Amino acid sequence: MKKLILSTAALAFTAGMAFAESHSVVRMGTEGAYPPWNFLNDAGEVDGFERELGDELCARAELTCEWVTNEWDSIIPNLVSGNYDVIIAGMSVTDERDEVIDFTQEYTPADPTSFLALSADVDPASGVIAAQTGTIQAGYIAEQGWMLVEFATPEETIAAVRGGEADAVFADKSFLVGAMEGQTDLVMLEQEVMIGGGVGMGIRESDTELRDKFDAAITSMKEDGSLNALITKWEVASTF
Structure with a gap:
């Protein structure tokens, strides 16, 4: 979405x-x-x-x-x-x-849009948020005036968090749930947004x-x- x-x-x-x-x-x-x-x-x-x-x-x-x-x-x-x-x-x-x-x-x-991060205490409004280029998620972060870093593929957004380039990923919750499977370092933030x-x-x-x-x-x-x-x-x- x-x-x-x-x-x-x-x-x-x-x-x-x-x-x-x-x-x-x-x-x-x-x-x-x-x-x-x-x-x-x-x-x-x-x-x-x-x-x-x-x-x-x-x-x-x-x-x-x-x-x-x-x-x-x-x-x-x-x-x-x-x-x-x-x-x-x-x-x-x-x-x-x-x-x-x-x-x-x-x-x-x-689908709800959620944040995935390495820590549950990340504040999206004050952090660096990764999103896929050209998505409603990237548009939403930009509209909020928050710090946005864009990547060409969904996998790169996850890698950016793990690599320290971003504090959280903003994407469809269904995608993020799948990205968490088998992983112990990623946590879903409580905040959800309905966009699109x-x-x-x-x-x-x-x-x-x-x-x-x-x-x-x-x-x-x-x-x-x-x-x-x-x-x-x-x-x-x-x-x-």
Whole structure:
């Protein structure tokens, strides 16, 4: 659930036409670096909540899908330019993003954002806070006027705390809980913040047919309870 600072995307219409002409395979773009939402397993394949969700949505929409990974900071521009057809990467629906791309309905509610540190007495307002570049977390820290240090990947934010470059990481609670597993040096601060909206699939504005197919599939999963079951299994957010 992240906030990307967007640039102008001039290739949307052309990319959408390209998809319309080759409707047989839908390319699902994800980061592959944000467990449990999406990550690469030991076989180098996309795994996690969004892999399982995406495969089920494609099956219900009767679409043949393949997975593509892309770095977070260019994930919207590369959707618009046609490198893939859908973003499914823990992306919060925001007004800023909606000016450039379209979204399906939300497939999870908003996840709380938390702080992870080496000590429980860290005060975020007076410390140095690490966040991934281009996320709603980085934007929130900047808006508070607190000291912010940004990194390209989620793993680097954790390493920054361990290495003394930052006092705490600010990220989705579901990601931070996973980062704590098997670790004894990291502690979750009590402070939580609700920022951003629910998470949806990003789609080029010209691909209304594709958006409608995925919307129908998401609705069907909500109605039969299978979406809430996946959310509970992967512990990515509260259920609907």
